[in-house]
Amino acid sequence: MNTSTIIFYAIAALILGAAILAVTTLKIFRSAIWLLFSLVGIAALYFWMQVEFIAAIQIVVYVGGIVVLIIFSIFLTQQSGKEMDKPAKGKMIFSALAALFGTAFTINLISHYGFNNISAAPFNPSVDEIGMQMLSTTSHGFILPFEVVSMLLLAAMVGCIVIAMKPTEATIVHLNKKED
Secondary structure: OOHHHHHHHHHHHHHHHHHHHHHHOOEHHHHHHHHHHHHHHHHHHHHHOOOHHHHHHHHHHHHHHHHHHHHHHHHHOOOOOOEOOOOOHHHHHHHHHHHHHHHHHHHHHHHHHOOOOOOOOOOOOOHHHHHHHHOOOOOOOOHHHHHHHHHHHHHHHHHHHHHHOOOOHHHHHHHHHHHO
16 A cells, blocks of 8 residues: 555545544534534545645635534534433434445445546646636536525524524513513
């Protein structure tokens, strides 16, 4: 094995280990931190593939945005120190079966179609090409999913703020006056 292969397997082990810990830990804050490590591992995989722009986007959007939003939500709901309930055996069995089915399905697709048509040319897109592809309105553009995700994040943030708002005494008095 060469050094590049060893680095790939180390990054893959980091991603898989952190992902497994993110879904198996019983403390919600630790789960968010393991998710952070898994997403950083994915960014490391992008750096390893020498796609630095996508790696930077991964860190800014997912690590800097999504995980911070999740941690912010955890702290606003004051659930950071609580331990989550252990899932029921039926849910654990169903989850394990779903994961095994997904793995078997993926292995079947890879073995059936393979990677025989991969070109030997290195993958070297420019930032201009990536930007044009992401914001293009053509059939291969990604502007619609980009906008849908931004609306979803906005709705999640507004929902988090609404859930976290604690009513003040003035609000309670005002609501009681409306009822009378």
